[in-house]
Amino acid sequence: MRSSLKTKENIELVKEFKEFIKKKGLKYTSEREEILKEILKVKDHFDVEELYMKLRGKGSKISKASVYRTISLLIEAGYIQEVYRQNARSYYEVTLDKIPHLHFICIKCKKVEEIIENELIKLIQKHSKQKNYAPLTYHLEIFGICSDCIKSIS
Amino acid sequence: MRSSLKTKENIELVKEFKEFIKKKGLKYTSEREEILKEILKVKDHFDVEELYMKLRGKGSKISKASVYRTISLLIEAGYIQEVYRQNARSYYEVTLDKIPHLHFICIKCKKVEEIIENELIKLIQKHSKQKNYAPLTYHLEIFGICSDCIKSIS
């Protein structure tokens, strides 16, 4: 898992991605760079369609196939993670320096809230160590009804 | 979340499912009963294909569409849950009286291990309460490399 990249400038992250690509014997293309830069602008969760439409809105000619292909590379490089699914669609999030992905998902309004809970994270890590797992990442999804939706029900 | 149904006989669970169906104004069919009975035999995780093939192996003529339809009802009734996905396919598990679904998933061999960790479960519940969530269920997935795969790498 990547860590402490919060303060890194995007320009440096782009350079690192180029190195990652080169190290794999692949070719560094303008499409790959453009997609990474666009992803680094996204604050929260995104899906392929959203990202693709943002690129198109800027006049980019990048294909959806390339978006899918670059997302795979960015996951491998540790820049993003698939964090949940909704309506048969994958959602991603930039994971640079962020603590792992704990989400509360409302089954009524489909809202997804981040959970920040260090105690939970420590316990997960402790458990993994005990069981001899080498954890790379982990997801916790709590499904339920959010406080807004509880109000509108009662 | 259902609880303490561990000791219930299958025959009683089947009766409860019939009541659930009736209460919804639906019709109780032999297909629905047959699918529930087959699911109650499964010890671990299963997917639709697996379940469908088991039924076919017994000479059943139930269609895959009905398997999908009944699974939706059983989720709604609280008998099963979708516990994870692999290769774009949903996996389910009987959830009667079981503690929530915490899984370690090996990214090399794709093995899925159950995690039994009461401390974790308590902490998740405590957090939900604090945040005013009404949790219905939750999933924790730790992705990493299992102890077997670590050996074969080094």
Add this chain to the structure above:
DNA sequence: TTTAATATTGAAAATAAATTTCAATTTGAA
């Protein structure tokens, strides 16, 4: 038990996200 309204079924078609194919283009080491 018969009736009739309505839900359910199996089979086939549809859906849609993700992946693959392939010819044209781009990249980058020599």
Add this chain to the structure above:
DNA sequence: TTCAAATTGAAATTTATTTTCAATATTAAA
């Protein structure tokens, strides 16, 4: 510059799941 190899966009394909629909089964009422 050269050129083998990787990448691209567009279209085709894949595949789990959902939907459609005519035939059939269920169930409550007559």
